[in-house]
Amino acid sequence: MNTDVVLIKGDGVGPEIVDQAVKAIHAVEKKYSHKFNFNEYLMGESAYNVYKKTLPDSTLDACKKCKNILFGVVGSPTLDLDEEKKPVKALFDIRTELDLFTDLRPIRIDKRLSNQALLKSEYIEEGVDILIVRELTAGLYIGEHKISGEGDNRFATDLMYYDFKQIDRITSRAFEMARRRRKKITLVDKANVLATSKLWRLIFDDYAKKNPDITVERMYIDTATMQLIRRASEFDVILSENMFGDIISDEAGILSGFVGLIPYASIGENNCMCGPTHGSANDIAGKNIVNPMASILSAGLMLRYGFNLSDEADDIDEAVYSVLAQGYRAGISSHNKDSSLKYVGTDTIGDLVAEKILMNC
Numbered sequence: 001m002n003t004d005v006v007l008i009k010g011d012g013v014g015p016e017i018v019d020q021a022v023k024a025i026h027a028v029e030k031k032y033s034h035k036f037n038f039n040e041y042l043m044g045e046s047a048y049n050v051y052k053k054t055l056p057d058s059t060l061d062a063c064k065k066c067k068n069i070l071f072g073v074v075g076s077p078t079l080d081l082d083e084e085k086k087p088v089k090a091l092f093d094i095r096t097e098l099d100l101f102t103d104l105r106p107i108r109i110d111k112r113l114s115n116q117a118l119l120k121s122e123y124i125e126e127g128v129d130i131l132i133v134r135e136l137t138a139g140l141y142i143g144e145h146k147i148s149g150e151g152d153n154r155f156a157t158d159l160m161y162y163d164f165k166q167i168d169r170i171t172s173r174a175f176e177m178a179r180r181r182r183k184k185i186t187l188v189d190k191a192n193v194l195a196t197s198k199l200w201r202l203i204f205d206d207y208a209k210k211n212p213d214i215t216v217e218r219m220y221i222d223t224a225t226m227q228l229i230r231r232a233s234e235f236d237v238i239l240s241e242n243m244f245g246d247i248i249s250d251e252a253g254i255l256s257g258f259v260g261l262i263p264y265a266s267i268g269e270n271n272c273m274c275g276p277t278h279g280s281a282n283d284i285a286g287k288n289i290v291n292p293m294a295s296i297l298s299a300g301l302m303l304r305y306g307f308n309l310s311d312e313a314d315d316i317d318e319a320v321y322s323v324l325a326q327g328y329r330a331g332i333s334s335h336n337k338d339s340s341l342k343y344v345g346t347d348t349i350g351d352l353v354a355e356k357i358l359m360n361c
Contacts, residue, residue, distance in 0.1 A: 323349065
């Protein structure tokens with residue numbers, strides 16, 4: 001395979017972590033005789049310093065023309081801009097422009113690392129492997145928000161809107177994901193209260209009837225947050241609208257006990273953008289201590305969902321968890337008293353993962 005990738009490192013620790021993800025992809029290139037041509041573009045504060053725009057036209061145009069985007073992080077505590085011009089708004093804008101309606105969050109607790117998870121061992125004896133499928137371009141986060149009136153007569157409204165197409169297309173994709181995994185899917189909603197959730201259930205039930213080989217489950221968001229802790233290993237694919245997906249993925253993301261280990265893949269009809277879920281961490285940028293694992297895992301997501309290269313993606317995943325199982329961590333040892341851990345630099349973590357990928361060449 002010889003193909004192009006748009007590379008956006010972004011701000012803060014972005015360049016450091018993305019460089020380690022690129023190392024992993026170079027190792028995959030060598031092992032499988034692929035060629036990925038990286039074309040780098042600016043976004044966030046780094047773009048504003050050059051173009052006075054956090055999302056330059058050249059970056060957006062490049063993303064529209066290239067299917068796969070490997071993304072870092074954006075954000076600046078010092079850039080004094082209006083809300084509509086801040087770096088994080090550029091991230092929302094690119095999602096909208098590319099119509100990246102599907103957000104995938106893989107949550108994995110590897111058996112080798114279960115002793116470091118926040119859950120009791122009896123809850124995760126078989127490990128945890130969950131794929132959260134979150135609708136990303138509609139719902140409460142996208143609707144109109146306003147405060148009206150004056151004084152004691154003030155009131156606020158937030159619009160939560162979903163139409164058939166918005167729900168149908170991601171439900172279809174979620175069932176596809178479930179079929180490629182363990183053939184189970186859980187819809188998380190609040191259908192006992194919200195009309196939008198009732199519509200989600202109607203469409204979900206239609207797909208359940210058309211896919212009798214897939215086990216389906218329906219669960220209210222409050223119940224789901226509890227059951228995710230009590231029986232995390234029983235979940236496979238979790239489907240949810242935007243806000244509930246945000247809640248459930250944040251909860252699930254912390255269960256492993258690791259910070260900076262959760263990647264995402266935002267997918268539309270024509271584009272796949274992958275990156276880490278954490279922020280720009282400007283306070284530690286350039287110090288070679290940030291954990292790059294989420295960024296490296298996001299490279300695996302790009303290979304899996306953007307290029308349909310499952311074996312190559314599996315190699316990246318296994319390399320990451322193997323390095324972690326050996327006790328390697330990015331950072332400074334004084335932050336943790338566990339003598340079994342070996343603290344190294346961000347760049348060394350990237351080297352170790354790349355070496356693991358190449359071990360079976």
